Amino acid sequence: MGAMHRVPVDQVAVDARAARLGRRSIKRSAKEAALRLAVAMTDLTTLEGQDSPERVRALCRKALRPLEGDPTVPSVAAVCVYPRLVALAREELAGTPVRVASVATAFPSGQTPLRLRLEEVRSAVEDGADEIDMVISRGLFLAGRLDEVHQEIAAVKEACEGAHLKVILETGELGSYENVRLASDLALAAGADFVKTSTGKVQPAATPGVTLVLLESVRDAWRRTGRRVGVKPAGGIRTARQALHYLVLVKETLGDAWLTPELFRFGASSLLNDLVRQLLRLRDGCYTAAHDLSLA
């Protein structure tokens, strides 16, 4: 590849625009539709050392039916787990529309030899992962070795075969919006199907600001090449109100075409229950208690 073109980003303007779009009031039928859409866009995630087969099974059932006894609440987009648990999740979700996503490439640091990372990707795909969430080598990126980062992403894309590739930029480690924009442009050029903000292991994780930068990067690539790439903010999105804010950002930057689980996802765990609580409130008219819902 040639030298990446650095797109300047006005940090103050991005933050102001992202904040302004968060003040929009969404009520009643529009709110209900947005909440259901947010449920359908959720990548229900568990990425802990303590994850057990039982926990992943429970999560898969929750993913299929977020609210027991109410089939009007849609199932989530995907369940996102560590590679070791992919086969189990695949078995639980066989024959359902819920996809299995796996983090791979030495998540969350990405600091193992490329050969091992590619092997991890192949193994996850072999076990039945529909989607692979890779991390970029932030060390190489920050050292300015962009060609190597590009080559790594391209190599992982190849190892994915048919699986969708989400590229985690870990924006909390990149330092500035300009670097985020550059990393996103790089991932798009290397063949990413999705760009994703964070691993959830580093603070700050997803923010409206960085998500807006990614959306603009995707918009510009779409205008240039006609290719539609998805965006996935992940980490720190816990409330329905936050989720609706992100949906407004998407609508105002990329339009209705991106308001689909094919092109926008939330990487989250506790968000799902908050979305369901808001839907329950609209249904029953009173605020629900946390203990009314199953654990996510």
Added chain:
Amino acid sequence: MSGERGARRVTVTKTYKLFLGGGFPRSESGRSLSVVDRRGRVVAQVCRASRKDLREAVEAAARALPDWSRRDAYNRGQILYRMAEMLEARAGEMAELLALTVPGGLRRARRETAAAVDRLVHFAGWADKFPQVLGNANPVPGPYYNFTIPEPSGVTGVVAPAEEPLLALVSLLAPPLCAGCTIVALASPEHPLAASVLGEVCAVSDLPAGAVNLLSGRREELLPHLAGHREVIAIHAAGCSRAERRQLEEGTAGNLKRVRVVDLEAEAWYDEDECHSPWWIEPFVEMKTIWHPSAY
């Protein structure tokens, strides 16, 4: 210094805000209520909390519950005593504020403030003693001990009356608080300033953030949502009209809240025999009975 002359100094007036989650936010609605003194002059503006502020307050109280309810009883007593100390230190300010709007003048206001401090001291004392009074070692056959011990019920709503707005508020919230419940209190709508200063007392008393939340606003607007909220497990109210009582009973039926509505004349709030009783704590605990093997 120019300030020493005094005459030209610009007056610095306090902004009265909500006490929510350990902080002092304004109402998310941006609305306010005028507080009128006995001559009908506006003396202050307070926040007019919305149902969304109420929701946030309940969330904060629910988050604080695991910490506060698991503190050892002695520590809860120490913290209630600390609240008494802090209120004593602000007794002058509190009495002046009460005298502004409550009929009866400064003398009455000083008496009310002193009684409120004493009430906190009493329930500070009860914190590690009421389990002995309410609990029991039950006589059972066989080689067993059988204990009944009180445990805090959960998030408790408090509704303060117009008469003795500070003393009644403290008398209603101290019993559940000392038992380990967390509090969402609606200040007296007619005299909300006392609750604002009580928030400042709570904030410097080592209470965990969210253990006490104080909202000012219109009762008819907030009461139905407090009563219907499924996370709120009990309500302690006073000075309710028949219609309000009915509203409470209807709303609380959904999740079988415990409701204690106190009907006291103004002077009765000063009656220590009546108001310092551990039976004011009893409605806000759940009794747990356990069997334990004993050696003969």
